[in-house]
Amino acid sequence: MNADPRFDEIIDRRGSNCSKWDKMEQIYGVSAADGIAMWVADMDFRVPAFITGAVRGLLDHGVLGYYGDDGPYREAIRWWMRERHKWSVDADAIFTTHGLVNGTALCVDTWTEPGDGVVLFTPVYHAFAKVIRGNGRAVVECEMPLANGRYETDFDAWDAQIDGKGAKMMILCSPHNPNGRVWTRAELEGFAAFARRHDLILVSDEIHHDLVYPGQTHIPMATIDGIADRLVMMSSTNKTFNLSGGHTGNVIIHDPDLRAQFAARMLGLGLSPNSFGLVMATAAYSPEGAAWVDDLMVYLDGNRTLFDEGIAAIPGVASVPLEATYLSWVDFSGTGMSREDFTARVERDAKIAVNHGPTFGKGGDSFLRFNIATPRANVARAVERMQAAFADLQ
Structure with a gap:
């Protein structure tokens, strides 16, 4: 898993009017002070410089007609x-x-x-x-x-x-x-x-x-x-x-x-x-965008591997193999736990905010959705916390 400073950079999004981080306590009861936001489908990576540069040029012109x-x-x-x-x-x-x-x-x-x-x-x-x-x-x-x-x-x-x-x-x-x-x-x-x-x-x-x-x-x-x-x-x-x-x-x-x-x-x-x-x-x-996306997918592939291996180590929990997206769909049915129980362990014990499966319609009851488009250190922390939260199963 290759490191990449563009994606490894930890950017503190708290207090930036960011839905993903600033609303997770209100919605999921997970405090941004020590929680990990893995719900809203946006990435915790900085927008590439060739895009911000284009916006800066628009602003520097000064007339927004x-x-x-x-x-x-x-x-x-x-x-x-x-x-x-x-x-x-x-x-x-x-x-x-x-x-x-x-x-x-x-x-x-x-x-x-x-x-x-x-x-x-x-x-x-x-x-x-x-x-x-x-x-x-x-x-x-x-x-x-x-x-x-x-x-x-x-x-x-x-x-x-x-x-x-x-x-x-x-x-x-x-x-x-x-x-x-x-x-x-x-x-x-x-x-x-x-x-x-x-x-x-x-x-x-x-x-x-x-x-x-x-x-x-x-x-x-x-x-x-x-x-x-x-x-x-x-x-x-x-x-x-x-x-x-x-x-x-x-x-x-x-x-x-x-x-x-x-x-x-x-x-x-x-x-x-x-x-x-x-x-x-x-x-x-x-062309710059194409090269950036290619690098992004190398990085996300590393996150995918780290997350899937960590989840697979928890008995009864399985992530559906990702072919695309940065949204991991994790099945807890093998634990025998109720939806309320496994969700509480993720949110209360592991302090991770995730999307609840039933909001996606029929077939989602035993699932939670995790966003892995975040610096790898956050993925590693999430895996460690998940394994600790379900340690009694191991």
Whole structure:
């Protein structure tokens, strides 16, 4: 596990109005004074200098007026998708939203009506269900089977589960959060066929597509045949470069009819991006950005190994093997403990704030989600504390 001073640096985020560290006592009862924040999905790493330099240039100019020509921004997105993901994007297909939770909400608002069902493959990112319900739509859960520690698809079962539920849309998380799956081409073709079979708009949230570990390859849903007429792609620099506070995401739509419908909804709501987000994204999607992400993934791979080995040493506790993301999905079912008991040990005894499994929907009851995108010293401390908290099992 190679050290890297850019990622090993301990940055004290306490008192910086940081949700991850400053709200963990309020929500989880874990004090920031001696606790470790491993819940919110942002990284404890400094944003790379070529991005902060671009923002500094904007500030140094001193006039923060309306943004003009976004051509370089769109070309940066196109370059990144082509070079990193072998995906050709039409510049006119790119819409900019206030992050991808906002992008999800806009999709739900554009293509469904109150009372319609929206399909989720659970356990899955909790904000999806919040947005769906917040818009007066119904969440239709298709629970993913867990086989030998790996999540799989079961389209026959899902066909039956959504029958009669009035579903009009499905949201796919690719790579998946929280279980870290990188879907194979065959699986993506299965999701596409499922969408066609049930006449669903397919929204593919691919915000974690750059955070893929060695031996895995992310395949954009847009490269799957026969799905373009119902496909909405979502991507962002936010997770890749730790820019979540910039709230800038991309909804990419190649079908002209869908594109026109989404454009009309954006116009009707008076939505437009902020200058800072466009400047940061343009700087990020660059050769410098590509090199930085490659180094980041080497470091995260080391964190993944350290965390998984430490968790595996606790009898009855197992982390689902991460193929992508920096979010480790840990199963406590083998301990025989109640959810309240193992959660208390993690939060009260180990003093680690983590996401609770049930918030991710069906299939999450025995799980907690740990964010390992933090300096390795924090991961090591977390592992030591976890092993101490469950020492009676060893």
